Amino acid sequence: xxxxEEVPDRMRLNGKGYFLWRKAKNHAMxxxxxxxxxxxxxxxxxxxxxxxxxGITALxxxxxxxxxxxxxxxxxxxxxxxxxxxxxIGLGGLMGLxxxxxxxxxxxxxxxxxxxxxxxxxxDVLSGxxxxxxxxxxxxIVVLPMKHFSAFAGGVALAILMIxxxxxxxxxxxxxxxxxxxxxxxxxxxxxxxxxxRIVLPTALKGITTGVLxxxxxxxxxxxxxxxxxxxxxxxxxxIGQPIGxxxxxxxxxxxxxxxxxxxxxxxxxxxxxALIFILxxxxxxxxxxxxxER
Amino acid sequence: MTxxxxxLLGLVxxxxxxxxxxxxxxxxxxxxxxxxxxxxxxxxxxxTKTGIEFNYQSIGSGGGIKQVMEGTVDFGATDGxxxxxxxxxxxQKQGTDVLHxxxxxGAVVATYNLAEAGNxxxxxxxxxxxIFLGDITKWNDAKIAEIxxxxxxxxxxxxxxxxSDGSGTTYIFVDxxxxxxxxxxxxxxxxxxxxxxxGLGGKGNEGVxxxxxxxEGSIGYVELAYAVKNNLxxxxxxxxxxxxxxxxxxxxxxxxxxxxxSLPEDLRVSITNxxxxxxxxxxxxxxxxxxxxxxxxxKAGAMVKFxxxxxSDGQSYAKELYYAPLPKxxxxxxxxxxxxxxxK
Amino acid sequence: MTVTQQxxxxxxxxxxxxxxxxxxxxxxSRSVPDSxxxxxxxxxxxxxxxxxxxxxxxLVFLMGYEMYAGSALTLEKFGWKFLVTSTWDPVQDEYGxxxxxxxxxxxxxxxxxxxxPLSLGVAIFLSELAPRWLERPLSFLVELLxxxxxxVYGLWGIFVLVPWLRQSLQPWLGSxxxxxxxxxxxxxxxxxxxxxxxxxVMVLPIIASISRDVMRSIPNLQxxxxxxxxxxxxxxxxxxxxxxxxxxxxxxxxxxGRAVGETMAVTMVIGNRADISxxxxxxxxxxxxxxxxxxxxxxxxxYTSALVEVAFVLFVVTIVLNALARLVVWSxxxxxxxx
Numbered sequence: 001x002x003x004x005e006e007v008p009d010r011m012r013l014n015g016k017g018y019f020l021w022r023k024a025k026n027h028a029m030x031x032x033x034x035x036x037x038x039x040x041x042x043x044x045x046x047x048x049x050x051x052x053x054x055g056i057t058a059l060x061x062x063x064x065x066x067x068x069x070x071x072x073x074x075x076x077x078x079x080x081x082x083x084x085x086x087x088x089i090g091l092g093g094l095m096g097l098x099x100x101x102x103x104x105x106x107x108x109x110x111x112x113x114x115x116x117x118x119x120x121x122x123x124d125v126l127s128g129x130x131x132x133x134x135x136x137x138x139x140x141i142v143v144l145p146m147k148h149f150s151a152f153a154g155g156v157a158l159a160i161l162m163i164x165x166x167x168x169x170x171x172x173x174x175x176x177x178x179x180x181x182x183x184x185x186x187x188x189x190x191x192x193x194x195x196x197x198r199i200v201l202p203t204a205l206k207g208i209t210t211g212v213l214x215x216x217x218x219x220x221x222x223x224x225x226x227x228x229x230x231x232x233x234x235x236x237x238x239x240i241g242q243p244i245g246x247x248x249x250x251x252x253x254x255x256x257x258x259x260x261x262x263x264x265x266x267x268x269x270x271x272x273x274x275a276l277i278f279i280l281x282x283x284x285x286x287x288x289x290x291x292x293x294e295r
Numbered sequence: 296m297t298x299x300x301x302x303l304l305g306l307v308x309x310x311x312x313x314x315x316x317x318x319x320x321x322x323x324x325x326x327x328x329x330x331x332x333x334x335x336x337x338x339x340x341x342x343t344k345t346g347i348e349f350n351y352q353s354i355g356s357g358g359g360i361k362q363v364m365e366g367t368v369d370f371g372a373t374d375g376x377x378x379x380x381x382x383x384x385x386x387q388k389q390g391t392d393v394l395h396x397x398x399x400x401g402a403v404v405a406t407y408n409l410a411e412a413g414n415x416x417x418x419x420x421x422x423x424x425x426i427f428l429g430d431i432t433k434w435n436d437a438k439i440a441e442i443x444x445x446x447x448x449x450x451x452x453x454x455x456x457x458x459s460d461g462s463g464t465t466y467i468f469v470d471x472x473x474x475x476x477x478x479x480x481x482x483x484x485x486x487x488x489x490x491x492x493x494g495l496g497g498k499g500n501e502g503v504x505x506x507x508x509x510x511e512g513s514i515g516y517v518e519l520a521y522a523v524k525n526n527l528x529x530x531x532x533x534x535x536x537x538x539x540x541x542x543x544x545x546x547x548x549x550x551x552x553x554x555x556x557s558l559p560e561d562l563r564v565s566i567t568n569x570x571x572x573x574x575x576x577x578x579x580x581x582x583x584x585x586x587x588x589x590x591x592x593x594k595a596g597a598m599v600k601f602x603x604x605x606x607s608d609g610q611s612y613a614k615e616l617y618y619a620p621l622p623k624x625x626x627x628x629x630x631x632x633x634x635x636x637x638x639k
Numbered sequence: 640m641t642v643t644q645q646x647x648x649x650x651x652x653x654x655x656x657x658x659x660x661x662x663x664x665x666x667x668s669r670s671v672p673d674s675x676x677x678x679x680x681x682x683x684x685x686x687x688x689x690x691x692x693x694x695x696x697x698l699v700f701l702m703g704y705e706m707y708a709g710s711a712l713t714l715e716k717f718g719w720k721f722l723v724t725s726t727w728d729p730v731q732d733e734y735g736x737x738x739x740x741x742x743x744x745x746x747x748x749x750x751x752x753x754x755x756p757l758s759l760g761v762a763i764f765l766s767e768l769a770p771r772w773l774e775r776p777l778s779f780l781v782e783l784l785x786x787x788x789x790x791v792y793g794l795w796g797i798f799v800l801v802p803w804l805r806q807s808l809q810p811w812l813g814s815x816x817x818x819x820x821x822x823x824x825x826x827x828x829x830x831x832x833x834x835x836x837x838x839x840v841m842v843l844p845i846i847a848s849i850s851r852d853v854m855r856s857i858p859n860l861q862x863x864x865x866x867x868x869x870x871x872x873x874x875x876x877x878x879x880x881x882x883x884x885x886x887x888x889x890x891x892x893x894x895x896g897r898a899v900g901e902t903m904a905v906t907m908v909i910g911n912r913a914d915i916s917x918x919x920x921x922x923x924x925x926x927x928x929x930x931x932x933x934x935x936x937x938x939x940x941x942y943t944s945a946l947v948e949v950a951f952v953l954f955v956v957t958i959v960l961n962a963l964a965r966l967v968v969w970s971x972x973x974x975x976x977x978x
Contacts, residue, residue: 325935354935354936355935355936356936357933357936357937358935358936359936360936361935361936361937361943362935381939452825454825454827459911459912459932459933460932460933460936461729461933461936461937484731486729487729487936488729488933488936489728489729490726490727490728490731491912494912494922495827495829495910495911495912495922496910496911496912496922496924496932497911498906498911498932506829509797509801509802509828510805510827510828510829
């Protein structure tokens with residue numbers, strides 16, 4: 001339809017020229033957002049491929065089974081660091097998981113009251129506290145009284161870091177269980193607590209487990225809180241009351257060292273860490289995608 | 296429920312793995328990065344020999360001193376001796392005195408990364424202080440050129456690298472600068488951690504040597520062993536007698552020799568800027584910090600045995616790792632100190 | 640044991656654990672005797688879980704208290720001046736956290752300046768423009784960026800980013816934009832610019848994912864209405880963005896919170912120098928880095944207290960940022976969430 005003379009000036013803006021301009025803007029913005037995506041994904045690809053390349057060339061069977069050698073000598077591995085990281089996340093999990101899961105259950109089942117809102121809010125806020133601050137707190141409340149650096153102190157720091165994530169994951173997974181399950185249980189006369197534990201929890205368990213595994217994997221990547229809690233150990237140690245080595249602290253020590261052999265080992269360790277986190281993230285996503293259908 | 300059983304099994308396994316390994320004595324120590332190269336060798340050899348584990352973490356002399364004061368470690372290590380205040384505080388907190396046992400000597404060298412300078416750059420105390428004060432900022436500065444006539448140094452900014460952590464290496468280095476430069480003494484002073492006028496901070500000897508290795512045009516101060524292990528060149532320094540001395544073990548021993556007569560009873564001494572025509576000016580002892588009366592007597596016994604070994608067999612490892620062994624009369628004094636450690 | 644078998648073993652009454660009534664299943668209603676309205680098991684369960692939940696709550700207060708108590712010495716000696724003095728001198732036992740605060744703020748701001756436009760672009764692409772089959776793996780990739788441990792970023796920073804900055808970007812910036820005080824000084828590689836860049840990469844996935852979630856929660860009705868009126872894709876997006884403004888603000892605050900608290904990656908590339916300078920090329924120091932570098936060796940009680948106080952400040956700042964962010968994000972997504 002053609003515009004005629006009575007049409008006010010501003011309507012003439014809807015003429016063909018303006019439309020082309022709008023179209024151009026549209027294309028420009030599409031281009032811009034694709035560019036942004038590429039720029040965002042590029043560092044990931046860069047970091048990932050660099051770590052994989054460097055890590056794979058440095059990775060050999062020695063890395064997994066040998067102990068670190070004295071400073072300056074080549075060879076050796078990080079067997080004690082691997083075990084150390086496993087023990088630390090095990091300790092952290094042992095202390096943090098029960099608290100997180102129980103708190104998550106409370107929030108999901110009884111949480112629609114002021115206390116629940118406050119706890120939920122605090123859990124979210126706690127998840128933003130820097131890990132170095134958690135390390136300082138763990139030093140004050142565990143290392144100083146114990147007069148000892150220890151794997152236990154490291155475990156406490158990791159537990160504190162884990163609690164908010166586990167709480168929220170548990171709550172969300174339990175909330176996803178359809179109400180009809182609960183109602184069926186209650187209708188059959190099962191007490192509420194039994195319904196939660198025997199029906200709702202097992203249903204949500206798959207999601208909770210993967211969420212927990214992801215939280216554990218993330219804490220395997222923590223360095224700062226371990227610096228002055230677990231300290232480090234160049235020997236094989238599995239005792240909770242002694243300092244213990246960990247992959248991340250080893251990477252930190254080896255990265256800033258001038259010995260190229262150590263730098264290589266740092267890359268290998270990074271590769272192992274990234275691989276672990278990547279695989280667990282993939283599994284977590286696969287499990288939750290089927291549950292999350294928003295649009 | 297099988298889930299419950301699995302959880303229980305997992306817990307039992309975890310407990311089994313986490314149970315302390317009985318029978319093996321373990322001691323924990325932390326401190327200086329300066330002697331880390333030789334300590335890690337010593338502890339490795341000693342472990343093979345006796346099975347006792349000395350777990351040493353190189354977190355810097357400042358860290359070693361602090362953890363000894365707090366009692367979170369069984370021993371510490373430092374190349375900057377504890378001050379009287381620190382000793383009093385440690386004695387108060389731990390209920391026992393802290394002893395300084397010298398183990399080896401080393402040299403702090405000015406290492407640099409500049410192709411045009413070759414591996415025999417000459418520096419005087421004034422120039423060195425000027426660089427670290429930020430007064431001399433370019434490699435082709437006249438002051439550097441006049442003491443290095445054969446070299447054509449480029450018009451490049453000097454990137455200064457220092458320690459970001461509390462360090463005995465720093466202590467030895469700034470102790471020297473305080474002695475040779477009034478400006479430095481007034482402006483900066485000495486300590487294990489100082490307010491550096493310029494430069495980048497690296498953590499540990501490892502960090503500084505890493506920085507220098509990776510940055511062209513940089514200069515930093517590290518323990519000799521670190522420079523050698525990384526094929527980094529280091530400068531010849533003019534000593535108080537006027538000779539340009541290369542940092543070598545003989546030069547370090549010469550520095551110790553000239554102060555041998557005046558060792559204090561507690562063995563805390565500085566040998567920087569030593570007299571003697573072959574003495575290397577930035578030399579220093581490094582000490583192990585040991586409690587006179589450890590609470591765990593078994594650990595005390597192990598410590599004493601190790602220290603005696605360090606004074607005898609241990610010294611033979613020093614040279615190949617670029618540390619100077621202790622002079623004989625110092626060893627005697629050390630043995631006496633070690634014997635004063637309470638083992639019952 | 641199936642649910643029905645369990646039911647046979649149970650009393651069949653309509654037990655509602657906390658007496659507040661749960662939606663009853665179909666069936667004849669019965670007057671429930673008092674003894675059945677309160678079930679011991681339910682009470683125990685509820686209060687046990689409540690205990691743990693309160694435990695999480697008290698954890699935050701415990702942390703705050705411990706740090707406050709631990710910094711008593713410097714609080715007493717310096718008071719407010721701690722935050723505005725610039726000398727960080729362990730030898731003289733004089734501590735002023737201004738250079739640290741400066742370093743933290745500038746590196747985080749730099750990170751946000753770079754990351755925010757990029758994140759928005761990514762979020763727009765993922766929520767509006769990408770086809771379903773592409774969106775999922777891409778979202779996953781972006782989230783994976785957030786999962787990479789900080790230490791690995793630091794490692795990559797030392798060996799890849801810093802040399803590149805030293806040899807390529809900084810000289811280029813210095814010669815082309817050197818008239819700005821931001822780009823003056825020798826090209827160390829290590830320094831504020833390196834820290835800002837690494838933080839940008841770390842913060843991007845957080846802002847992008849949350850913005851994407853917020854934008855996706857805007858009902859399709861709004862988009863359809865715009866399109867029906869003849870808007871282009873971009874103009875429709877503008878409408879969605881307008882509604883998501885507060886959510887995106889919340890995402891930015893969260894990203895800022897992460898940037899402020901980031902330790903390892905920053906410590907490894909920032910140069911560790913407590914200095915205030917206008918140039919991005921110069922080394923700097925952040926609150927988190929100073930704790931990581933100096934905590935284990937703070938030899939005097941005053942030194943330790945100063946570092947604990949820095950940790951306390953960091954704690955308070957991140958809590959405030961996160962609290963603000965969560966409040967904002969919640970208010971937006973709650974409006975549209977259908978649970």
